[in-house]
Amino acid sequence: MRIAIASYGQETSSFSQLPTTLETFGLYGLYEGEDILEKCREVGAIGGFMTATEEAGLDWTPVPIIHGWAGAHGALTAETLDYFEQAICNGLKDAGPIDALFFALHGAAVADNEHDTEGRMLTKIRRIVGPDLPIIISLDHHANLTQQMVDHVDGLVAHRTQPHDQFETGMLAGRMLISLLHGETSPTIAWRNIPLITHQEQFLTSHGPMKAWFDLARSIEDRPGVISASTFPMQPWLDVPEGGWSVAVVTDNDSALADELATELANFAWGLREDFCKLDSISPEAAIRKAVDSEKGLIILTDTGDSVFGGATGDSTCILAEMIRQQIEQPALVPMVDPEAVEAAIEAGIGASFTVTLGGKLDPTFGHPLEVTARVAGIGGGRFDVTILGFESFDTGRAVLLEIGAVKVVVSEKRGIGGNHPAVYEQFGLDIGDARMAVVKTASNWQYYQPWISEVIRVDTPGATMSHLDQFDWHYLPRPIYPLDELTDWRAR
Numbered sequence: 154m155r156i157a158i159a160s161y162g163q164e165t166s167s168f169s170q171l172p173t174t175l176e177t178f179g180l181y182g183l184y185e186g187e188d189i190l191e192k193c194r195e196v197g198a199i200g201g202f203m204t205a206t207e208e209a210g211l212d213w214t215p216v217p218i219i220h221g222w223a224g225a226h227g228a229l230t231a232e233t234l235d236y237f238e239q240a241i242c243n244g245l246k247d248a249g250p251i252d253a254l255f256f257a258l259h260g261a262a263v264a265d266n267e268h269d270t271e272g273r274m275l276t277k278i279r280r281i282v283g284p285d286l287p288i289i290i291s292l293d294h295h296a297n298l299t300q301q302m303v304d305h306v307d308g309l310v311a312h313r314t315q316p317h318d319q320f321e322t323g324m325l326a327g328r329m330l331i332s333l334l335h336g337e338t339s340p341t342i343a344w345r346n347i348p349l350i351t352h353q354e355q356f357l358t359s360h361g362p363m364k365a366w367f368d369l370a371r372s373i374e375d376r377p378g379v380i381s382a383s384t385f386p387m388q389p390w391l392d393v394p395e396g397g398w399s400v401a402v403v404t405d406n407d408s409a410l411a412d413e414l415a416t417e418l419a420n421f422a423w424g425l426r427e428d429f430c431k432l433d434s435i436s437p438e439a440a441i442r443k444a445v446d447s448e449k450g451l452i453i454l455t456d457t458g459d460s461v462f463g464g465a466t467g468d469s470t471c472i473l474a475e476m477i478r479q480q481i482e483q484p485a486l487v488p489m490v491d492p493e494a495v496e497a498a499i500e501a502g503i504g505a506s507f508t509v510t511l512g513g514k515l516d517p518t519f520g521h522p523l524e525v526t527a528r529v530a531g532i533g534g535g536r537f538d539v540t541i542l543g544f545e546s547f548d549t550g551r552a553v554l555l556e557i558g559a560v561k562v563v564v565s566e567k568r569g570i571g572g573n574h575p576a577v578y579e580q581f582g583l584d585i586g587d588a589r590m591a592v593v594k595t596a597s598n599w600q601y602y603q604p605w606i607s608e609v610i611r612v613d614t615p616g617a618t619m620s621h622l623d624q625f626d627w628h629y630l631p632r633p634i635y636p637l638d639e640l641t642d643w644r645a646r
Contacts, residue, residue, distance in 0.1 A: 154213040157248055160199055160257035161237050162222040166464025167392035168617045168625055169227035170516045175236060178223045180548045180569055189217035198257035198291045201323025209331050216251055218244035225464040229264040238274055245281050253287040253330055260296020261388050268393040272301030279305040287333050291326040295388035298344060298399040307333060308340040308403050311383035314358045316600045329380060340380055343411035344401040345419035345645045348634045350389055351429040352620035353596040354611060362428035369421055373414050378407050382418060389622055390464060396630045398422060419645035430636050434613035434620060437475040443610060444590040445481055450607020452590040453599045458616025461571040461594045465617040466490060466515035470523035472592050472612060482559050483589035488572025489564045498529045498553040505529050519616045527555035531581040534565060539576045554581040574601045
């Protein structure tokens, strides 16, 4: 048995000024052919898929085509989309006879010339492999599920948790495909779109309304005849014609049951819409005061408007400026993306004090540069072999450690992951446990700091990933949609 394997992952923020190119994919890893098996065997959705086949004792030969992950940025260039389409389509044409395809996707990738890149790819793939070849896809739960995507696959499954569980999702997809290939199940899909889009502050699945919704999906999977139930709280900065939350239920050849359960899942989310819209974030001024007044432990300050995992630039100076204004004396860690400042610091040399205009350059819509006087305390950077969000490495380019009083700022040349992994600071010999507060450029993925955290404070900051969705200029999102519009009487049918 020969099974083709491919992945294409990018999360688009329609309000980001950062284009996604092949170089962007290279920050995390872009592989073809046998390199995929070496690099992805134990990580991400592909690693999970392969583990599922091994546990099942499946006698098969992998046919690896391409693996690409670009994190979250602005839209793909048309040339970048064309590269992936050609690589996948030509790879399938050249593969010879295959028995199935596993395709790991994010599900929210937009290009300059296409709102639904995953749907377009799947349409082209289906034309190549024919109507009968089994295709199973894995998706990020922040995907934007579309009719075109559903029409061209035999089954799908999305992440079950946030923080994201790529590996486990790949395992579930593998089991789904194995069951189909063995003739044990005949998957059928029903899905529902929900006229709902909310900020990210209630996205964690460990508590609150999101836990209740995801728990319902898990209970539905325990019912007879159900293969999977996937919930999609679409990432909130996607301005596309089919945008909005959705659900998908896969049953064993029972379309009526799938329809019934998809309707139940969709209506449950709609009933919790006000809870999903609750804001927890506070102003930068209040957040810094609260962190200063804390008695012990590490305080995580989430820069909600500048989340690099949501597509923002990673160079907002909003929280740093407030730290300086309040003249904090407690040790603080702050990430920043600024290639010009990196170059200036390297030229100044370790130990030098210099004045530099820091940050606020990549997206002038939401931020401004900050003039600071800093001491150059270290020079580092490069590619880090650290697993993060299911992928095996990231590249910061050159990086420097700047000291501004008690504040230690790691400035990177490339956007990478901002400061969302301790390795960014540890490369300079910093002990995370010595810090009172650390800024992360994410709204919900601070799990890598868990050993040190005493409290998390969401900071209400401006930017391409801010929580105030009504402040964005929407062009394509279907209307009406809650909470941007008055909408109270909707029910899934």
